[in-house]
Amino acid sequence: MKTTRLIAVAATTLAAALAFAGCAGTADASGTGRSSSPASSAAPSGDLTVYAAASLSGAFDRLAKDFHAEYPGVTVKPITYDGSSVLATQIIGGAPVDVFASADLKNMQKVTAAGLTEKPVDFATNTMEIATGPGNPLGITGLADLAKTKSGTVPQVVLCAPEVPCGHAAQTLLTDAKVTVNPVSEEQNVTAVLTKVESGDADAGLVYVTDVKAAGSKVSGVDIANADAAVNTYPISTLTGAGNPAAADAFVAFVTSAAGQKVLASFGFGKP
Structure with a gap:
């Protein structure tokens, strides 16, 4: 009887230890309790x-x-x-x-x-750049020309609205350069600005250098001297x-x- 009881106790202890080990195996290394089963480590879907x-x-x-x-x-x-x-x-x-x-x-x-x-x-x-029509017909060389070119032409300029990142950056650059521009429109995203320049609805627009690059031959890009003043x-x-x-x-x-x-x-x- 005594031997039988000892065997029973040992079996119970072993089962408890195995159960504890099994529970411990379901927690991640951080101790959050998240499962470390193969399913949780599978590639996302x-x-x-x-x-x-x-x-x-x-x-x-x-x-x-x-x-x-x-x-x-x-x-x-x-x-x-x-x-x-x-x-x-x-x-x-x-x-x-x-x-x-x-x-x-x-x-x-x-x-x-x-x-x-x-x-x-x-x-x-990202930084800003001036986008003009292909070949830069008005000969725009910098921000000052967006107010009036050297030939006396006042370009039709389109900007992003001030509340969007491209608009805030544009205003920072224009203010720093002490240039006042009266845009023909203010758009809610930079793609809309670029589209107006590409279509000829605007002579120029302030967009990102990445937009000018993506547009390819549809626009020409003009560097802005103080572009680093407004890095997004x-x-x-x-x-x-x-x-x-x-x-x-x-x-x-x-x-x-x-x-x-x-x-x-x-x-x-x-x-x-």
């Missing part, structure tokens, strides 16, 4: 919704394609591009978004202040309410990786 500044359109379309090649289980839905202030307002208003990439820190901070971002990471920089820094973040946080984190990591930075550099973006 499902749909991914990204909101990004309009100036990122070409680069992010390419990044989305490369990301899908790396993670074929993730479908990047058509990216929503617009002015960063417009996108920030939509996100704060409840738009279902996984990743937000802003063209400036200010609009990302708005979303962060609302408790809607994880930890934003800076991933690129681009942050990106997974949103706290992301429907697919695993894919969102993977996309953010991809954009900030060496491969992602190479793509951004090819489109004219600078390092953060």
Whole structure:
């Protein structure tokens, strides 16, 4: 009887130890209790919704394609591009978004202040350039010529609205240069500014160097002497309410990786 009881006690102790070990195996190394099962470490999958500044359109379309090649289980839905202030307002208003990439820190901070971002990471920089019609018909050489050219012509100039990053940068540069411009229109994103110059609806516009590069022969670019006075820094973040946080984190990591930075550099973006 005594031997039988000892065997029973030993068996019970062993079972308890095994059960404890099994529970310990389900916690991650940080002790958060998240499962470390094969399923949790699998490659991300499902749909991914990204909101990004309009100036990122070409680069992010390419990044989305490369990301899908790396993670074929993730479908990047058509990216929503617009002015960063417009996108920030939509996100704060409840738009279902996984990743937000802003063209400036200010609009990302708005979303962060609302408790809607994880930890934003800076991933690129950009500066402004003057876009004119092909061949620069009015001979614009700098910001002063946007008020009146040397031949006495007053160009039709289009700018971004002051509340969006490209508009804020444009106003900073014009103020520093002591140049007053009366724009024929103020647009909600830089793509709209570029489109008006491309179509001939405006003689010139202030856009990013990346936009002039992407437009190719459709416009001519004129360097701005004090462009470094208004460098835009681009942050990106997974949103706290992301429907697919695993894919969102993977996309953010991809954009900030060496491969992602190479793509951004090819489109004219600078390092953060």
